[in-house]
Amino acid sequence: MSEAIVSVFSDHVCQLGEGPSYDPATDTLFWFDIVNSQLLEKRLSGGATTVHELGRMASAIAVIDEKRQLIATETGLYVRDVATGKLTLHTPVEADNPVTRSNDSRVHPCGALWMGTMGKKEEKGAGSIYWFFKGELRRLFSDITVSNSICFSQDGKIAYYTDTSTGLLMRVACDPATGLPAGEPKVFVDHRSAKGYIDGSVLDRDGILWNAVWGGSVIEAYGPDGKLVRTVAMPVTQPSCPAFVGAKADRLAVTSAWSGKDEKQRLLDLQGGMTFLLDIPVNGRFEPRVLIA
Template sequence: MEVEVVHGHQCELGEGPVWDSKNNVICWVDILNGEIHEYSPSKKNHKIYPVKKMVGCIAVCSDNNFILASTSGIGFLDRETGKIEYVDNPESHLPGNRFNDGKCDPAGRLWVGSMSLSEDANSGAVYAFSNNENDLKIKNTTISNGMAWSLDHQTFYFIDTPTQTVVAYDFDKADGNIKNKRVVIRIEEKEGFPDGMTIDSEGMLWIAHWGGWQVTRWNPKTGEKLLSIKFPAAKITSCTFGGKDLKDLFVTSAKVDLTDKELQEQPLAGALFVVKDCGYQGAPGFLYNI
């Protein structure tokens, strides 16, 4: 599979790619530089929305704007004006934490995880946000990362990176409740740390590997690894499907904390990559329900 660079911009900590199917643009964040990026593959147009605070994730709303989670909490960004209105902060009492990965569920709630800036164990949590209220879903996480929902919307998949696992929960779409946690995938340390995640049209999970130079495809029913795609950067952070018919795989990466020697060895670190027409098709993502 041929890996291409989508755009020349390189992030310090690129994360959270989201395909906006209405506008046909790929969106992602640079967490540490506090920026939201938007790029149109057809128009070759790159836009940056400055958040000016560490921004862990974004999602597209049903009104076409962004919902985001930054160190100031959860808010909405007007894509025409760039203005941000914060409406909630479930961890305002934890200044040593920041938000990390997040995604919308099939009912249009934003699920978002937090973590300690110093990566202290068990200092984070996962919340579901809707109607300007948050609901604590998972306690004592360390580096909350990849999220996905099964095609029948009855299972929630989740990655807490240091555990080297993907866990599954029974998911109730009506109320967002989760239960019956179990491990469905185990990843060896030599493969790198599991980071962001997405799901394809066959119900298989795609996982980005921090420090692993790769994105992998797994069967969550059997725990079997099905495929590995190598990338020219070690710190691969997340992935999503986009483009026409959701057949292009977009992949974010990071260059944070790389030495000069490492940067010379991987000059594309921090870039947004794409594998066009990768042979698989994504499952459509979910909008935040306004």
């Protein structure tokens, strides 16, 4: 098995780097510094990292069309005009609850969005996971402390998610036409006895789930049977979320964070908060476009 080459993609330090999403049409990676209310973007081919001040906590982005994006924020789903950066509220989500914010989210192959929420201070059970499709919003799972690892099989028949606080990565059958759960969730990976915590994940064309292990300094890859098939060492202790990038979606970008560390701990984790590229052979795929109406 070839060795993974890990390099710094962006040295912009995020307190809580999260939600990376690659747009192949523009060769651009977008990601967030959640707690500092920033959207960041950088072309894979190089150049500077552009920082957009959002004025609200946000955590995930999806492409609607060439001119618009959908952003998950602490008060709901906003449409972002790509040219101007203007945000327009589309669907409120927990807008009347100041305790919570958005967290991990991803688009199902049919165009539905699964969006997770959580307490801003990780309040126990304060969050939920929602389904949003063509303007309709439904709560799928409640009593979630830290929503994470939302991703889907290529055929749309399986969804994965976790409440990071449980140490259990869940798998549930899905209706490929709507992205709604079609059965009861079952444990896919029990991570409770391993180092670190299950954070963001992506699923490749081969059914391999690539997970960022917060506090574990690694990316772990699990086969369709839930067995660990590969571990990639990271130069930071808190990798947070991967995304497939490149013209063939055959590499991984990974965000990270220094959140929760004191000054002494940060000195031992100097690259914490930077965003990385993993040159590692992956059979990735691009994020579907989200259908808002």
